[in-house]
Amino acid sequence: MTVDAKPVAELPDPRDFGFSVVPEEEIPAELVSLVEEVRSLVDAVAHTKAGAEELTAAREAVAAASDRLKGERHGVGTMIQQSWPDGRVEYGTLTNIVAGPTNAAAPPLRMEAAPEGGLRGEAVLNGTYQGPPGLVHGGWVAALLDQALGSAASAAGMPGLTANLDVNYRNPTPLDAPLEITARVSGTERRKVFVSGEIRHDGQVTAEGTALMVRMNLPGDGGA
Ligand SMILES: CCCCC/C=C\C/C=C\C/C=C\C/C=C\CCCC(=O)SCCNC(=O)CCNC(=O)[C@H](O)C(C)(C)COP(=O)(O)OP(=O)(O)OC[C@H]1O[C@@H](n2cnc3c(N)ncnc32)[C@H](O)[C@@H]1OP(=O)(O)O
Numbered sequence: 001m002t003v004d005a006k007p008v009a010e011l012p013d014p015r016d017f018g019f020s021v022v023p024e025e026e027i028p029a030e031l032v033s034l035v036e037e038v039r040s041l042v043d044a045v046a047h048t049k050a051g052a053e054e055l056t057a058a059r060e061a062v063a064a065a066s067d068r069l070k071g072e073r074h075g076v077g078t079m080i081q082q083s084w085p086d087g088r089v090e091y092g093t094l095t096n097i098v099a100g101p102t103n104a105a106a107p108p109l110r111m112e113a114a115p116e117g118g119l120r121g122e123a124v125l126n127g128t129y130q131g132p133p134g135l136v137h138g139g140w141v142a143a144l145l146d147q148a149l150g151s152a153a154s155a156a157g158m159p160g161l162t163a164n165l166d167v168n169y170r171n172p173t174p175l176d177a178p179l180e181i182t183a184r185v186s187g188t189e190r191r192k193v194f195v196s197g198e199i200r201h202d203g204q205v206t207a208e209g210t211a212l213m214v215r216m217n218l219p220g221d222g223g224a
Contacts, residue, residue: 118184
């Protein structure tokens with residue numbers, strides 16, 4: 001495949017386009033810890049067999065916690081700036097549903113450079129991501145792939161939006177088990193970035209996906 005879509009020399013800084021950006025290191029450790037606790041809470045609520053008294057007490061405690069957090073908020077669209085060990089910088093949304101570090105509904109998935117090229121990451125999805133009994137919901141399998149594939153394009157200097165995503169479900173993807181997600185750019189053509197990736201459990205591919213990401217057409221980068 002032709003490789004003629006030039007990566008942008010430097011990732012666009014979302015601040016230049018009016019977005020708020022939070023550097024990851026400025027997220028308080030206490031917030032990271034709270035998010036983990038809320039993930040655990042969501043799982044506990046989803047599976048509880050507690051009685052009425054316990055449930056009422058828990059609801060009141062959660063409502064009180066919620067009230068404490070109703071102060072100043074980050075706006076929707078706020079971005080997070082994450083630094084890679086090799087010095088590269090990546091931007092994502094703070095509350096990204098798959099990878100957002102402050103989103104308790106995100107597993108979360110964090111991708112890093114893979115020794116063989118492209119990116120790899122790990123995630124464990126608990127019972128709140130369930131579709132068929134004991135298995136990850138197919139929509140979430142697709143979401144993991146979409147995120148990984150988008151990150152691979154972005155890490156290659158070509159951030160964009162998914163225009164097309166094709167997923168093949170090869171084997172069931174288990175809950176509560178370590179999943180390995182890999183992704184890479186396979187080719188480019190003008191603003192089109194072709195990416196592919198896989199989800200594996202115990203070395204076995206459970207799902208594979210390909211996507212077309214269309215690179216952002218930003219002023220000053222020449223478009224095509
Ligand atoms: C603003 C500055 C902020 C800077 C931030 C910096 C970095 C951060 C950026 C991104 C974050 C990075 C990673 C995030 C990771 C994962 C997130 C998960 C991914 C998503 O969750 S993302 C949400 C779902 N996604 C959408 O919400 C897209 C809706 N959609 C559109 O917004 C448009 O549709 C768009 C933009 C896709 C294209 O629009 P457009 O006007 O820019 O481009 P155009 O139509 O001209 O297409 C150009 C060439 O692509 C071909 N093409 C287009 N679509 C095709 C298709 N479907 N099939 C086959 N070919 C297709 C054309 O045929 C042409 O091809 P050719 O060059 O050969 O003529």
